[in-house]
Amino acid sequence: MQARRIVRQPSELMLASEFASSHLHEKGPGEYDPTFIITKLGCKVNRIVVSGLLERLEVRETSNGTQMYQGQIRDPTGLFYFSVREYSPLPLQELIHQLHERVSSSEPILVGMVAKTRWYQSEDGGVYTSLRPEEITEITRQRYANWLLDAAEATYLRIEHWSQSLEVDATMEGLSTTSIPQRSHQSIVAARHHYGEVDLEIFKLNVMQALDIAEGKIEAVTTPPPEIRLPEAEGEGETSNQSVEEIIRMVISHFDQGEGVQYQTIMSNAMSKGHDRESTEEGLDQLIHQGVIEEPRFGWFVFVQTQ
Amino acid sequence: MAEAFFMSDSKYSDYIEAVLKEIPEASADDIHAAFEKYENEFYIPPQDALRSVLRKFQSDSDAPSQSKPRQQRQTKKVAQLSELGSEDKDVEIEVMVVTHNLRQQLIRGEERQIAFGMLQDLPWENEEKRTQWEYKDWGSNSQLLPGSIVRIEGASVNEYNGKRSLNINQSSRIVLLQEGSGSSLKTEDPIDISALPNDGYVTVVGRVLSTKNDQIHRKDGSGSIDIVRGRIADDSGHIGFLSWEPFSHEVGALIKITGAQVRTFRDTPELNFGRTTKIEPYHDSKFASIDDLKESSFATISDLRDGSRDTDIIVQVTEIMQRKFERDGQEKHLWSAQVIDPTGQCKMTIWDDISFSEEDLPVFLKVTSARITAWQGIPDITVDSSHQITMLDEPAWEGEIDPNSHFVEAPLDELAAGGSRVGIQTKGIVVSVKEDSGMISRCPECRRVMREGSCFEHGEREGVEDIRLRLIIDDNGTTSSLLVNKEVSLKLSEMSEADFKKSAIEGHDALIMDLRSKLLTNFLEVKGRTIIDEQGMMIIATDVDVPSRDPQLRATELRAAWGWN
Secondary structure, eight states, X not given: OOOOOOOOOOOEEOOHHHHHTOOEEEEOSSTTOOEEEEOTTSOEESEXXXXXXXXXXXEEEOXXXXXXXXXXXXXXXXXXXXXXXXXXXXXHHHHHHHHHHHHHTTOOOEEEEEEEEEEEEOTTSOEEEEEEEEEEEEOOHHHHHHHHHHHXXXXXXXXXXXXXXXXXXXXXXXXXXXXXXXXXXXXXXXXXXHHOSOOHHHHHHXXXXXXXXXXXXXXOSSSOSOOSSOOOOSSOOSSOSSOHHHHHHHHHHHHOSSSOEEHHHHHHHHHHTTOOHHHHHHHHHHHHHTTSEEEEETTEEEEOOOO | OHHHHHHHHHHHHHHHHHHHHHOTTSOHHHHHHHHHHHHHHHOOOHHHHHHHHHHHHHHHSOSOOSSOOTTXXXXXXXXXXXXXXXXXXXXXXXXXXXXXXXXXXXXXXXEEEEEEEEEEXXXXXXXXXXXXXXXXXXXXXXXXXXXXXXXXXXXXXXXXTTEEEEEEOTTOEEEEEEOOOSOOOOOOOOOOGGGOOSSEEEEEEEEEEEEEEEEEEOTTSSOEEEEEEEEEEETTEEEEEEESSOOOOOTTOEEEEEEEEEEEETTEEEEEEOTTOEEEEOOOTTSOOHHHHHHHTEEOGGGOXXXXXXXXXXXXXXXXXXXXXEETTEEEEEEEEEEEETTEEEEEEESSOOSOOGGGOSEEEEEEEEEEEEETTEEEEEEOOGGGEEEESSOSSSSOOOGGGOOEEOOHHHHHHSOOOBSEEEEEEEEEEOTTOEEEEEOTTTOOBOBTTEETTTEEOOOEEEEEEEEEEEETTEEEEEEEOHHHHHHHHTOOHHHHHHHHHHOHHHHHHHHHHHHTTOEEXXXXXXXXXXXXXXXXXXXXXXXXXXXXXXXXXXXXXHTOO
């Protein structure tokens, strides 16, 4: 038998939206074979390089009484969740400890992170992704911008390869007739079988968002995470005279970063403007009925795209 | 208490309401508990857990489920393996067992006997129609014998690296339909030479490029064995062979070799022909001619692998010197040269006299049937006789190559696919600053890094202080270690030697954090040489730069390249 060598797994550059939307995983047959997550764009990852705003970092007790840090990093396309346990190497623990104090005092911090990908499967089969950091560092705005471009470029290439793959059968033979790099063939085949049709527009939008921010077009890089509340209109009126439909439109246009706006965000904003739950729901139904907005997945609302 | 409950209750209330809207009969308390469990135990916030909680309660209540029941167990009965998907479980199929091998495997710390081999579908049909898959039997089923036809119930499909195989589980049932003769069938299809594995039995179709009778002397002095060495090629590549049996096929003959064994000597795979290997003439008028194959069988320095034989290559000699040594009381000499081609540089050793001198440099040589050895990853083209060398009248490539600035640019994946190379330039993103970066102590005798004042080879010594960085860079799905010497480390870290020394006293963790803040996720341009072995790739850097990249400009360039303006 061949001697087993533990070969280091290469990393991929990836935006949060692609990682967070993944729910296919793969593990080799051996006990020590690495585990992978296969994304909707057919990228097979065991390790990724991410960056973004360190939005949350909290200490938690684990079930066996030890401490762990859990946190989330926001990039323009979504969130990465991660956890750092006590057995992590000292420089990482020391840094996390320092970052924790700063995040607790609401200081905005940009970080770069190299992490192993993990997944958790719930009893009913839902798969969730998270990260186990190997190395973290605080980075400058310029380095963040360059990471965004690197990740955008990598995502763009994956979108291109995915589109190319649609022209052939989703088999290894089919892909061998394309110019898609061979290292992606197997994971693209697996992703196409698992995910079926993938909406590439969302990922294209994400790439665009990353470019915009890297160019400084959006002031979202070192500012705190988006408020859940719309900026207050002048005069703290308890009941605004805006109709609930107007508020819903405002909320969606203000908060939608590509994947839509959640029911809860719309509801809490409308209620803070003096509308009750029932009338807000009615407003949502009304707008859906009029074809202004739609609910592409449960609890998420977007404007209907007009061609 | 009540207040605490009320607060956390309100935290989820919108979500609970959303679930209740879909499944009115579910209990609000249970839904609350589910959200809490997701958030506290699995760190999944309610907005992300919503869909799962919905699904959970949908399946709990017996209401007709709207979501697709993916987990539903339903026996999938198929006739052909090609009908199976990568996630199929509980499969029923009739197959013929082709091979059956036993193996001990450690599974969760327990030694277990499993079986593996090949099987074919459509066992009652003509062999040509069948598809062959690998299988693994976890259930020690005694009916699985070569040649037997069985019905397997409850198998599952396993897919790894794009290859599907069948798992016969402990719970699977095997029904014997026809007893086998116990003989195994050979159904191997020929493999392209470039796609040969590093070990195992294979079938190859190729043209003989060279053959040479040779002898291997038994180590115990009990005599020698006649063997034949040579090379065969197809249009994908070429490979050396060693035949332990008489081999009479002439140079230029097209042959089919069934059941050759691939063995890897140092870094070089080789075909071995033995008693069970079948070699027969093969007919294919479209197969590449010997001239075409010979032309493409010339190696470049970037292709060279330790342990290769019969290598043909064209090089430019940039340095040559004579080395004298004594053997058996006689003074002898050899020629040691530095050589170069458009893909890199390496060494050459000639154990014979040469027809040119240092004044003639640069000279271009065609070298045939050379052996390749390597020292610290640098290939050495070893030439035993001057007959193997032809001087070329004209340069083999346009423009002279300056060995001092000859850094051949190559992406990391290309470097990883080749052998060790000197004089390369590449790029990547720093994905690790290893914790053993910084001040180190080297053994004064072998320059190895000492641990706790002791050298692995020479024991306790007074170490020599040095500074180095050990990084890992990645590019486009390829990974490499990167060793950075003192001079370049000081430049990259923007630190002085005194700063590093201070860190050794004040705290190593702080140094690592500082180095990471300067390097981690940064983009590097690297010059140096590569060492490639079974542990992967390592680059020994002679220079490293962190090019400044202007995001505005890059974004504009990307938009232009993608036509997104």
